[in-house]
Amino acid sequence: MTIDMYQASIPVFIRFLGNLSDLLDKGEAHAEAQGIEPAVMLGYRLYPDMLPLTGQVQIACDTAKRCAARLTGTEAPSDADDEASFEALQARIQRTVDYLRDFKPDDIAGTDDKPVKLELPIATLDFTGMQYLLYFALPNFFFHVTTAHGILRHCGVAIGKLDYMGGT
């Protein structure tokens, strides 16, 4: 028995985007309870040249969205990246989850050897679908969800790894 590309991508993204949404809910509640301006928390960074919380959420969403699009050879809808509130970030996450839910297992199963080309500013990367999912999309996605968690933790939000993992 094996895993198919759908199982290793879409439901995993959906699950952890839900966890990210819960992390942000706790961040918003903490900001309100502590009298922290939401914009301060959304703009918080672990280091000045890192992306703020908002950017981490945006890229987590983009990574999931683009993975589904690239594996299926379709175009993902674009986002304006103009979220300026917890509510707007939650809407971004929900929109991404809704988009992912439209993919059926058969759309993505079998894409493991499909060529995936990434045109990055620094280089063009040529992957197979499987390499792209395992060595690029999933690690990148978890990087941004975890960094969002780290920023919220650094701001004193009472969350932990169980919140990141989704209560497993």
Place this chain on the structure above:
Amino acid sequence: MTIDMYQASIPVFIRFLGNLSDLLDKGEAHAEAQGIEPAVMLGYRLYPDMLPLTGQVQIACDTAKRCAARLTGTEAPSDADDEASFEALQARIQRTVDYLRDFKPDDIAGTDDKPVKLELPIATLDFTGMQYLLYFALPNFFFHVTTAHGILRHCGVAIGKLDYMGGT
């Protein structure tokens, strides 16, 4: 075509443990250049009740090691968790990579429906091998590698996501 459980686990862990090793090398060089005591960086945390850098590396290693052991129904070697230097953490990573390299594809392929039981302090979790890998082991592993990256970034080490991704 599909992915097998080996492809989605052992080589991914080995690749990102190598990246983690490179991140630590840059952390050590930064500490030396800036006159930061290595013990200060190794003990640095994003928040007082989070694990320090050392703990992030230890758990990343443990997660990979235990995943291989649980999927194959074997016992992973224990580690004393007494690393007190960059050199000792690098040795821990190398020992983990060596251990992972001993698994052959056939040892792990086909474990997707194998029952995996985790006895945690707060609950007992029953997974299939695939659920365990996709929803527990990989997210947990990337969580700790990314949090190590975040701690090093917060300490001013000149690294970025490309270092985490391994130059892809």
